[in-house]
């Protein structure tokens with residue numbers, strides 16, 4: 303594999319330009335993996351280590367020297383050592399003066415130290431230009447080449463030129479640098495690898511709570527009520543009927559919750575008359591996890607489709623159909639075709655099919671590989687216009703399905719309305735508010751605010 307990649311590199315145009323030597327302190331897992339990748343990309347690498355004995359694990363084209371000797375050979379030094387061992391760097395302060403030090407370290411806990419590791423390094427070696435980078439890339443991914451999920455490298459630092467040089471290296475390694483600003487951002491960057499699915503927490507927790515709520519709601523209405531009043535055992539509803547009620551309900555509510563923060567933000571901006579003020583924290587966080595909310599909603603919608611497809615093969619459904627036929631035969635009476643029911647049934651199915659199709663399209667366009675290929679305007683068009691259309695179709699699908707049942711008092715059990723009726727509350731609020739916001743008397747000022755025309759210097 304090594305041979306292959308060096309062959310490929312021989313063909314690559316940029317290998318002809320001699321790259322600058324990079325020094326890496328620490329011959330541990332990460333230092334070695336990064337060194338290996340650097341050599342593959344054409345950088346001469348020199349390791350600074352406590353032991354100059356070259357182990358077989360170290361890339362064969364790399365040199366291993368003492369820290370002081372290695373540092374003298376390069377202008378950029380990557381510190382692949384744990385923070386608690388940084389102390390020895392103070393004795394090298396003179397050699398490290400003016401050099402670019404790249405801090406790659408991570409912590410074991412969120413906000414483990416009062417200052418970030420990169421800021422600590424800058425305090426220890428005040429004459430050096432410290433840049434934070436590479437901490438979100440794992441040694442394993444670097445070595446095995448499975449970098450698809452973590453191609454992004456967050457970079458921050460106070461010295462613009464030093465940061466630019468590090469970003470150039472990141473690019474040369476085939477990764478994507480993301481400039482996060484000054485070294486103050488290091489604390490946040492160091493916390494990234496410790497967060498476990500941060501954007502998924504709220505959507506998953508919310509859907510768990512809603513699932514539990516609607517499960518018990520349907521259990522009370524459809525199973526316990528029938529048992530108490532009609533002495534009928536419908537406990538088997540737990541297997542398919544209730545899940546097939548929860549899934550569309552959750553898909554609809556979660557989809558509406560994707561668009562609710564947008565209309566709330568518009569109301570807040572209209573009220574404040576400016577966009578140059580931060581939204582409340584909860585709204586910011588909610589806005590950031592909209593994509594995940596949408597994907598969870600899509601998962602529920604897909605489950606609803608699967609549950610619906612098995613309806614004709616369910617024993618209970620087949621039994622109910624045959625008993626209706628038998629009772630018609632026994633009474634010698636054929637039920638005439640009810641045109642209203644035909645229309646209701648066909649239109650709710652049609653709305654469901656179209657709604658689901660657009661839902662899937664929304665999901666596909668939110669994938670990074672697709673969204674990277676459309677421009678911002680196209681992405682906004684799909685996610686906003688198509689998103690609202692999906693919400694309208696899904697709301698209409700639910701409305702038509704339970705349409706005639708919502709108003710009839712007989713559909714209430716223990717004063718509890720049909721669960722579908724509850725599921726329509728949030729989508730209806732979102733759609734009505736959005737409709738109101740489209741009116742020119744609100745839309746025009748909102749557009750002006752969003753274009754920054756009513757810029758208030760106080761908030762800029």
Ligand SMILES: NC(=O)C1=CN([C@@H]2O[C@H](COP(=O)(O)OP(=O)(O)OC[C@H]3O[C@@H](n4cnc5c(N)ncnc54)[C@H](OP(=O)(O)O)[C@@H]3O)[C@@H](O)[C@H]2O)C=CC1
Pocket residue numbers: 327328329330331332333350351352353381382383384385387390406407408409436437438439440441442
């Ligand atoms: N492993 C990973 O996937 C990732 C690691 N990182 C960060 O990279 C850094 C290194 O991690 P990793 O390579 O996994 O750790 P290792 O424990 O594998 O290596 C650490 C290296 O630090 C050096 N070292 C240890 N103690 C001292 C000391 N007292 N004085 C001087 N040097 C010392 C040693 O190198 P030598 O023997 O050559 O002196 C050692 O090999 C850490 O800060 C980590 O947070 C960041 C992203 C991912």
Ligand SMILES: [Fe+3]
Pocket residue numbers: 550606654699703
């Ligand atoms: Fe449905």
